[in-house]
Amino acid sequence: MSTAQPSTRGAWVAALMGPAFASLAAWFIWGPALTRLPVGKPAVVPDAALSTAARRTTVGDPPTILINNFRRTCTDCHRIFDVAARPEGDRLQHAHVKLEHGINDRCQNCHNYRNMNELVLYDGGAVTYSEAPRLCQKCHGLIFEDWERGIHGRVSGAWTSELGPVQRLRCIECHDPHQPRHPAMDPLQPLPGPATLRMGTPPAGGAHAPELREGDPLRRALLHPQLSGNNRTERAQHEKP
Amino acid sequence: MKNPDSTPAAGGPQITRRSVLRGALNTAGGLAAFAAAVSPLRDLDRDELTLERFLQKHYKEMTPDEKDRALQRIAAEVERRYAARPELRDLPAMDGVEFAYALNLGRCIGCRRCVHACVAENNQSRDPEVQYIRVLELPRGSVDVERADHYYDRPAVPDPDHFYMPVQCHQCANPPCVKVCPVEATWQEPDGVTVIDYDWCIGCRYCEAACPYFARRFNFAEPSVPREKLNTDMTYLSNRPRRKGVMEKCHFCLQRTRAGRMPACLEVCPVGARNFGNLLDPDSQVAQILKTKHVLVLKQEANTLPRFFYYFDEDFPRNRGSAPARGSEAHRKGLSLTVLNPQAAQSLPGRGRGGPA
């Protein structure tokens, strides 16, 4: 390195340093923000979705219905319409009732045809509407047992009765007795991605391609039941002749 | 090669006013650049930088007096930010109580009500969204979380081909997160709940790396909770509003559970899949479940000894084709429920007619 140059070069460096620092300062103050804060739109959650109230309102005991502004119980009509006489008759007033309760597909399995204000047990004994769980118990004994012990069904209030009232819902406060399966629900919105929205772009075909481990016998059986079924029938056909 | 020190005298004669001036200019430029570089600090939140806050002790070291003062200071701060006076208190653990949770995988329908009830109850940031509970949608036939979808957005749940597994803090009896914290900002309370002192956490995120359940959340940005949505029922160790740069996680709603109430996620569950209670009380929900159900824990191999249990009870046939529809084969054969009890059948007139037309 020649020593003839340094002082001129040095002068240049020294002269440029001040302005360079100044422009750096300007950049810090007026320069663009280099990072966009990747914050997503917050989910919209209707307050009703978070209600802890029972999902169903139950009928009274005995159930009543307003007809021409008169409150009627079941027997008010069924005194006349004797269902016991025609148990398989058309459901005139109750056509809207859609019974989807497994193999339990007869009204009289639960309703007391001799006193329509009540429900009926196997032995013909009556159960009032307010005791509905006893009716359900006749088929769902294990679940009833769980419910009695507090491990089936929705509970709210205190986690121990020593510290406050424990509210336990009865069967029909969640389940529609005619369609006891929970109706499908609209799930609340998922997160927009990781909290800071920095998820990579998902590859075509989605990130969770289930076919990736098709070698898994369990998965194969679950995903393509017809495969294993076909194999069996084919084999059966081979064996026949 | 020139050694700069070997030519000290070279500069001697050149000391001029100009060079001194230039030196001063460069120094000034450097200082200006430095000042400009740190200028964003003007926007720092002054609330965060008070001496009081700086001197606040670790939760476990505070005397009752100091704790009261800290609670008042925090309450005042919350009031300033949210324009609502919070009911901030410190609830101690109860004697003879060990909280545990049990979740029925057979019933969960993946509706995410629990997720958002938790957000609302625990004053979690809405923007950016912080959620303690993650609901995993898993294909049937596997609990391999790698196949889970965290972001399913179907018009209706449950999907018959999937089952749903909500995951939140497992309140481990052998918690890896507590072990790794360098400043003891997180610890296990006597009632089994792992809590965080939000005023002690330094935000190193080591616990987040250690957690095998992805239960911990970091406040990457300043959390924001709409004023009208603030839950004013809060305690020091649970749902008081957090600030940016600290960890948070599920604490079994201590502000509720230590006052005897059920956690928010449980109360909102529409299908009653969630159960909570005192493990030490043999009559409690969870104790009953552990006794009578087939219970499993997630990632048992990690030996974290969770207090969060999953179980299945009787086969809950919500899968496709679960219920024989009317007109099915069984139906046609006249197989009906009442036949099971001939006595009842006889007692009903008209029973003898047999199957339906």
Added chain:
Amino acid sequence: MKTYLTFLWRCFRMSFNGDWRYHTWMFVLTAIALLGLNAYCRQLVHGLVMTGMTDQVSWGMYIANFTFLVGMAAAAVMLVIPVYVYRNRDLHDLVIFGELLAVAAIIMCLLFVLVDLGRPDRFMHIFWRFNFPISMLSWDVIVLNGYLLLNLHICGYLIYCAYRRVPPSQYFYVPFVFIAIAWAISIHTVTAFLYVGLGGRPFWNTAIIAPRFLASAFAAGPALIILTLQIIRRFAGVHVADRSLLLLRNIVTVALTINMFLLVCELFTEFYTDSAHVASTVYLYFGLHGYAALVPWIWTAVALNTAALVILYLPLTRSLQSLNAACLLMIVGIWIEKGMGLIVPAFIPSPLGEIVEYSPTANETLICLGIWAFGLLLYTIMVRITVPVLSGQLTINADSGGSPARAPHLEEV
């Protein structure tokens, strides 16, 4: 005391003194460091949302650089051991440059940890309530700061003795040198344990990480020292024998070989077992479910390391140019391998199977560059002071540039 303060003052003056290349270099470093400082101030205000980190990938570039630099710091022992254990004369005068490198590296490490904290204002909490010995991070705080103090003491003492023209007393530094040797190994082991002890992260939860850390550190560290020594030889006029460089070359060769061997062991275990735990490794090397952000990086690292190993084993590295090339390749290779290749994939997939990729943001990168620039700035200043002191140009008597009388030297570029 006054002498010592004068010494510090002269050192301070000396650090502004140099030719135009020195000033340009220092200016560039200062400017980058200021850019980093500015980026960090923005991060302080807005939070770590300014980085590419997420709840899923909660550690990124900062911790990656931290891990790499711990290795750099530990590698100083590879100069110390030949000198103090095997009495190698060639390297004797060069040890100090390795130790200074360790000082600069540790300071960078501490800065990287600091910028990674969500609440740096609460840093002092480690003094009031320290989870020692349970938390590995508390161990790391102790060993890193201890190592910094040890090296500061050794370097400071030797330089100050040279400045005062008195022979250093053996009792004041040799015991510390030997402590520092063990300590250097401990800092990297503890840093490895930081990751190894996490049962929820199968990618890290393997005993081989600590030996791999040491092997890669003892390769990349001396490689950096080789490059540094040549720069010092060229620009600061310090005599560095080729023999010394070739000795370091042997160390690097062995360490890199062991590193590659351990890597093969690890990969075999992972891929042959082919259990669910292999997911992170698959993600790193081949991509998982179509996500493959790290794949090009890790194969670059493998290629660079392999190339470096080949060059080192060929006789042509007797020439310094190819040695330099090999060193450069392996430093970059190990930086990728220990940084992005070790820290990030452990988070992917997340414990709940979610795949969230990580890439640093501009702000985050600026902070990293700023810390590197600051570290280099420190190292340059330390070398700038050390060279004239050790060569006897700046002593208590013969003062050649630091005195207030010659203050305008500042401008004499």
